[in-house]
Amino acid sequence: MKEKLASLWQRLFGDSVRAFGAVSVIFLLSIAIAPAKNFFSEWRHYQHGYLRMIRNRSDANTLHRHFQPGIRQIWLPGLDVVDRCTSCHVGLNEALTDVATQPYRKHPVIPHKLDQFGCTICHRGQGAATTVAEAHNSTLAWEQPILPAKYIESSCGQCHGGPLPGTPRLNLGRYLLARQGCVHCHTVNLPDGSTMKATDDPPSLSHIADKTTREWIFAWLKDPQAYATTSTMPNFKLSDDAARDISAFLIANSTPIPGDSAAPSAKASADPAAGASLYGESFCASCHAVQNAAGNVVGGDVGPELTRVGSKVKPEWLQGWLQNPRAYDTETRMPHYRFNDAQVAILSGFLLAKTDSDLLANVHLEPPTSEQIARGKRLVSDYGCASCHEIAGVKKPENFAPELSRIGSKPIAQLIFLPGMQHTLPEYIAGKIKNPRAFSPGLKMPQYTFTPQQIDALTTALLSFNDRSLTLPSSLVLSTVLESNYQPAGKAGKLMTDLACFSCHRINGHGGDMAPDLTWEGSSVQHDWLVQFFKNPGTLRPALIRRMPRFNLTDNEVNELTDYIMTVYQSPAIDRDSMPLSGYSPGQIELGKQLFYGKYSCQGCHIVDPKTDKGYIGPTLTHVGSRLTPAWIYQWMKNPQSLRPGTIEPSRAMSDEDARALTAFLISQKGEGKQEVAQK
Amino acid sequence: MKAQAVILAVFALLGSSCSRKSHSATAPKPTAFGAAIVESSGGKQVTQTGDLLAQPIIVQVNDEQGSAVTGALVEFTAAPGVSFDPAVALTDSSGQATTNVSLGGMAGRYQIAASTLDKSHKRVELKLEEIALGYQQTLGRRLNDQYCDRCHNPESTVERVSNYDNLEVKPHPFDEGDTLNKMSDADLTAIITNGGPALQKSALMPAWGNTLSKSDIQALIAYIRAVADPPSRSAGPIYAQTSVATR
Numbered sequence: 001m002k003e004k005l006a007s008l009w010q011r012l013f014g015d016s017v018r019a020f021g022a023v024s025v026i027f028l029l030s031i032a033i034a035p036a037k038n039f040f041s042e043w044r045h046y047q048h049g050y051l052r053m054i055r056n057r058s059d060a061n062t063l064h065r066h067f068q069p070g071i072r073q074i075w076l077p078g079l080d081v082v083d084r085c086t087s088c089h090v091g092l093n094e095a096l097t098d099v100a101t102q103p104y105r106k107h108p109v110i111p112h113k114l115d116q117f118g119c120t121i122c123h124r125g126q127g128a129a130t131t132v133a134e135a136h137n138s139t140l141a142w143e144q145p146i147l148p149a150k151y152i153e154s155s156c157g158q159c160h161g162g163p164l165p166g167t168p169r170l171n172l173g174r175y176l177l178a179r180q181g182c183v184h185c186h187t188v189n190l191p192d193g194s195t196m197k198a199t200d201d202p203p204s205l206s207h208i209a210d211k212t213t214r215e216w217i218f219a220w221l222k223d224p225q226a227y228a229t230t231s232t233m234p235n236f237k238l239s240d241d242a243a244r245d246i247s248a249f250l251i252a253n254s255t256p257i258p259g260d261s262a263a264p265s266a267k268a269s270a271d272p273a274a275g276a277s278l279y280g281e282s283f284c285a286s287c288h289a290v291q292n293a294a295g296n297v298v299g300g301d302v303g304p305e306l307t308r309v310g311s312k313v314k315p316e317w318l319q320g321w322l323q324n325p326r327a328y329d330t331e332t333r334m335p336h337y338r339f340n341d342a343q344v345a346i347l348s349g350f351l352l353a354k355t356d357s358d359l360l361a362n363v364h365l366e367p368p369t370s371e372q373i374a375r376g377k378r379l380v381s382d383y384g385c386a387s388c389h390e391i392a393g394v395k396k397p398e399n400f401a402p403e404l405s406r407i408g409s410k411p412i413a414q415l416i417f418l419p420g421m422q423h424t425l426p427e428y429i430a431g432k433i434k435n436p437r438a439f440s441p442g443l444k445m446p447q448y449t450f451t452p453q454q455i456d457a458l459t460t461a462l463l464s465f466n467d468r469s470l471t472l473p474s475s476l477v478l479s480t481v482l483e484s485n486y487q488p489a490g491k492a493g494k495l496m497t498d499l500a501c502f503s504c505h506r507i508n509g510h511g512g513d514m515a516p517d518l519t520w521e522g523s524s525v526q527h528d529w530l531v532q533f534f535k536n537p538g539t540l541r542p543a544l545i546r547r548m549p550r551f552n553l554t555d556n557e558v559n560e561l562t563d564y565i566m567t568v569y570q571s572p573a574i575d576r577d578s579m580p581l582s583g584y585s586p587g588q589i590e591l592g593k594q595l596f597y598g599k600y601s602c603q604g605c606h607i608v609d610p611k612t613d614k615g616y617i618g619p620t621l622t623h624v625g626s627r628l629t630p631a632w633i634y635q636w637m638k639n640p641q642s643l644r645p646g647t648i649e650p651s652r653a654m655s656d657e658d659a660r661a662l663t664a665f666l667i668s669q670k671g672e673g674k675q676e677v678a679q680k
Numbered sequence: 681m682k683a684q685a686v687i688l689a690v691f692a693l694l695g696s697s698c699s700r701k702s703h704s705a706t707a708p709k710p711t712a713f714g715a716a717i718v719e720s721s722g723g724k725q726v727t728q729t730g731d732l733l734a735q736p737i738i739v740q741v742n743d744e745q746g747s748a749v750t751g752a753l754v755e756f757t758a759a760p761g762v763s764f765d766p767a768v769a770l771t772d773s774s775g776q777a778t779t780n781v782s783l784g785g786m787a788g789r790y791q792i793a794a795s796t797l798d799k800s801h802k803r804v805e806l807k808l809e810e811i812a813l814g815y816q817q818t819l820g821r822r823l824n825d826q827y828c829d830r831c832h833n834p835e836s837t838v839e840r841v842s843n844y845d846n847l848e849v850k851p852h853p854f855d856e857g858d859t860l861n862k863m864s865d866a867d868l869t870a871i872i873t874n875g876g877p878a879l880q881k882s883a884l885m886p887a888w889g890n891t892l893s894k895s896d897i898q899a900l901i902a903y904i905r906a907v908a909d910p911p912s913r914s915a916g917p918i919y920a921q922t923s924v925a926t927r
Binding site for chain 2: 097098099100105108110111148149150151152165166167168169189422452453456598599600601604605613615617639641646648650651652653
């Protein structure tokens with residue numbers, strides 16, 4: 001063995017010429033390593049594979065012409081993007097719809113051009129890398145791996161602040177961040193400079209002893225979902241002692257509502273049938289949900305669920321609340337219904353019967369000691385209760401929980417993962433939302449009851465808050481549509497606040513979306529119709545559940561509201577008096593009728609003659625001539641979207657003559673001698 | 681000799697440790713075997729890419745007489761990217777096995793295979809299909825929900841009463857692949873843009889060209905292609921367990 005080695009050595013390096021030759025060969029070989037490495041690189045391998053794949057296709061010529069060999073790169077200095085992904089993903093822009101293998105798949109259709117935004121802005125990963133592992137995975141030099149496809153909508157949210165029609169997951173996530181009150185504790189500063197605001201409405205606890213008992217507070221604190229499955233209050237997993245002390249503090253800290261000493265004059269009366277019918281007539285279910293016998297929670301989510309409300313509220317409080325909710329809470333979204341005493345008695349009796357004997361069965365609390373009350377106060381500030389609730393004597397804590405404005409770029413090195421968890425940021429965020437206390441029993445973040453879909457949505461929304469979103473060029477920051485702080489003026493304005501019109505209706509960018517936008521209602525409807533509608537509201541659409549309650553308004557109040565709406569809520573595009581209410585020629589009306597049933601086939605969605613028409617989608621038009629103004633109808637025929645963006649009615653680009661004839665026909669529909677279609 | 685023995689021993693050790701690892705992940709042992717596997721519910725759902733299906737997939741294992749078998753092992757498999765919770769399950773007392781499914785990140789159809797072993801240890805398989813919508817199809821679905829669904833979907837719900845029964849000429853539901861697959865993209869674009877009369881069809885189908893943008897209409901067509909049953913050729917590939925299933 002030794003001898004063989006020695007002879008090899010002798011042969012290679014025996015004399016200076018041999019040594020020079022051998023060293024040269026070794027030197028040349030080592031120089032060749034770099035080009036060889038380049039020659040055997042992954043991207044070249046994938047490009048060869050692509051060429052092999054397209055060779056036998058019918059469109060091979062086109063594909064060949066488009067193919068450019070070598071490392072490809074999308075360089076966008078303004079966005080800090082150097083993406084070489086297209087070196088391997090060669091077919092991204094080709095019409096290879098039938099190819100399912102990566103990296104050759106066609107990019108799905110999106111609203112942006114790939115060479116305008118590159119790849120990593122949406123997909124993350126290391127754009128400048130030229131190997132699969134470095135581009136896709138986390139490396140020491142690059143933390144952000146490729147984003148799993150299910151969170152891809154978060155990337156849309158980096159620029160687009162408002163809800164987009166094509167990103168339901170992102171929209172839901174953002175909605176939940178506001179609706180579930182996450183942003184009470186976690187500050188989120190948005191790229192447009194605004195701060196995310198919560199849209200839930202946690203009640204003030206300063207007068208809570210008026211409203212409920214300490215026993216109920218205890219049960220609620222222990223498990224809010226046991227009282228109402230739809231509650232947005234999370235479970236803080238409090239011990240019995242902690243719940244005992246907090247409930248003791250809240251009751252001891254509560255003060256009576258000033259000026260609310262007048263005891264309600266009504267007594268609860270037990271008449272379930274009358275109660276149910278008043279509950280239905282008043283459209284309580286538009287805002288409040290109740291769990292039915294099948295276990296489904298049915299109703300709106302503007303107000304709290306009422307399934308077990310009888311186990312919660314004190315009868316006197318409920319009666320006072322029904323008489324005038326604004327006396328207890330000036331900010332409430334509940335309308336002031338102007339119920340009479342008999343109605344309050346019936347409705348409160350009906351609601352108080354909604355009890356759950358199990359809820360408070362095991363709650364037995366001794367009268368509290370002053371130590372317990374003091375400890376309760378400490379717990380209230382420890383858990384940050386005042387972040388959401390107003391509590392007299394407890395200041396709302398600033399920055400109670402970590403700010404989330406850049407959570408989507410949080411370095412993985414700063415995260416602590418649970419055993420068995422994938423070490424990626426989305427996994428961490430989703431895991432934290434799912435079960436926060438699993439990360440440490442001492443954490444204060446409470447337990448929410450999110451579905452897996454909701455957790456994905458929240459994770460998507462949170463990933464959109466990142467370094468990139470906050471450092472975008474201002475031309476790319478498309479801000480959210482901010483809620484205006486419009487307030488109607490004067491007596492009518494006060495009345496509208498009292499009736500909580502804005503809980504359902506939107507006017508000038510402020511208010512809810514349950515009922516029609518009223519910004520231009522004054523141009524739309526006729527005075528007398530509006531008066532009648534306030535006195536006896538009905539639904540206009542057979543296919544819609546009626547929601548507008550009757551508020552038992554006085555004639556004065558009705559006139560006040562009608563006059564205000566007719567004068568103030570006018571569209572600049574409509575001159576109400578430009579077209580007459582009557583005097584159209586029979587020929588014009590007949591032409592309109594022909595257009596209605598023929599060319600435009602409006603009967604597909606509307607009913608003019610209840611005997612023959614069946615259209616269920618749009619408003620019933622049997623009385624439209626006494627409801628809408630002709631100028632509004634004409635403009636609506638020309639372009640409905642300009643009056644009500646997003647309306648289902650398609651814009652037909654009608655000629656002026658057609659629009660005028662249809663207006664004439666519709667305005668002749670005054671409902672005289674016709675039976676109103678049976679209302680649901 | 682000695683060296684060979686040592687090498688053999690090392691390989692044997694490695695082998696056994698590996699096999700133990702893979703065995704520890706497998707789930708319960710079947711206590712019974714069926715003859716057939718049928719769908720109870722959960723097929724043909726439409727969701728977004730990467731999303732958890734709203735309803736779980738439930739399959740039932742039956743014996744030769746058609747009665748349910750308890751304790752049969754059902755295995756769920758699909759293309760890479762699809763995940764199951766759980767991937768293997770024993771049938772319960774009503775012969776059913778349930779799994780929650782998250783679809784992969786690519787838009788298209790996903791073939792889900794549920795299989796069980798029969799008495800002779802032959803594999804009996806059931807194939808289901810689920811539909812994942814990408815960006816464009818999701819946009820199309822939203823437009824469908826807002827504008828089209830009320831007439832084109834015969835089913836009524838509390839929130840959305842269907843207008844289908846009220847129309848003299850019945851619209852085609854969008855999953856009616858037999859009819860809609862025969863229409864070209866150009867035909868669909870024409871009828872959506874200019875209304876029924878554009879293709880000598882009923883004027884009850886209004887023109888949407890002034891209401892929807894061109895890309896909206898493309899999105900709508902992408903959605904119609906995605907949900908067609910039988911599947912449309914232009915909806916892209918079907919993702920199956922091993923590779924891409926061919927049509």
